[in-house]
Amino acid sequence: MKITSAEFVISNTDVNKCPKTGFPEYAFIGRSNVGKSSLINMLTGNKKLAMTSSTPGKTLLINHFLINKQWYLVDLPGYGYANRSKKGVADIQRVIGSYLENRMEMTCLFVLIDSRLEPQAIDMNFMNWLGENQVPFVIVFTKADKQSKSRTENNIRGYIEKLKEQWEELPPYFITSSLTGVGKDDVLSYIESINISLNKK
Numbered sequence: 147m148k149i150t151s152a153e154f155v156i157s158n159t160d161v162n163k164c165p166k167t168g169f170p171e172y173a174f175i176g177r178s179n180v181g182k183s184s185l186i187n188m189l190t191g192n193k194k195l196a197m198t199s200s201t202p203g204k205t206l207l208i209n210h211f212l213i214n215k216q217w218y219l220v221d222l223p224g225y226g227y228a229n230r231s232k233k234g235v236a237d238i239q240r241v242i243g244s245y246l247e248n249r250m251e252m253t254c255l256f257v258l259i260d261s262r263l264e265p266q267a268i269d270m271n272f273m274n275w276l277g278e279n280q281v282p283f284v285i286v287f288t289k290a291d292k293q294s295k296s297r298t299e300n301n302i303r304g305y306i307e308k309l310k311e312q313w314e315e316l317p318p319y320f321i322t323s324s325l326t327g328v329g330k331d332d333v334l335s336y337i338e339s340i341n342i343s344l345n346k347k
């Protein structure tokens with residue numbers, strides 16, 4: 147799929163103020179600094195679309211980007227940023243929770259995981275919560291350019307093994323780098339296939 151237009155629409159903390167066009171949306175979530183905003187920029191080919199930063203905690207709002215005037219990419223705040231105040235953590239959790247529980251248009255959640263790391267409890271707990279709450283998701287391993295291919299594959303294997311302890315069926319997963327563009331076609335084709343299946347209904 148080719149992205150011919152990508153435009154910022156609205157940022158807010160209130161799920162009731164999200165766009166009411168009814169278009170399907172694909173939301174990106176994961177720990178602070180994992181590369182959510184960078185991935186949105188990589189997919190759309192616009193480095194300035196979503197704000198990125200080397201300091202964790204940059205994205206604090208629900209951000210809607212309209213793609214090809216037909217569907218949305220949604221940049222969500224990161225979870226698990228250690229330097230946030232207690233209130234800050236609770237506020238972010240409320241924003242994320244209310245979006246995931248109430249947003250009917252949310253078609254598939256992309257859970258981003260840093261491909262450099264061994265399985266992290268915070269990500270496992272979050273994915274278990276998604277399963278319990280029947281939120282459909284896939285996994286995206288980010289920052290694949292940061293280490294060797296075999297290192298990435300080892301880390302992914304670790305995650306898959308850990309997930310298998312709790313899940314009978316594993317979600318699809320993608321390997322990406324926002325620096326090199328690895329994974330771009332895979333992620334966009336996946337979204338396209340869902341969009342096509344929705345249009346056929």
Ligand code: GTP
Pocket residue numbers: 176177178179180181182183184185197198199200201202203204205206223224225288289290291292322323324325326
């Ligand atoms: P918050 O909004 O703070 O939750 O972070 P985020 O998940 O949106 O991360 P962001 O996209 O802002 O990226 C965080 C840092 O990682 C930035 O310095 C990016 O340049 C860097 N980064 C993101 N993706 C990649 C990648 O694929 N490769 C490399 N080398 N760096 C990346």
Ligand code: MG
Pocket residue numbers: 182183184197198204205221
């Ligand atoms: Mg961000």
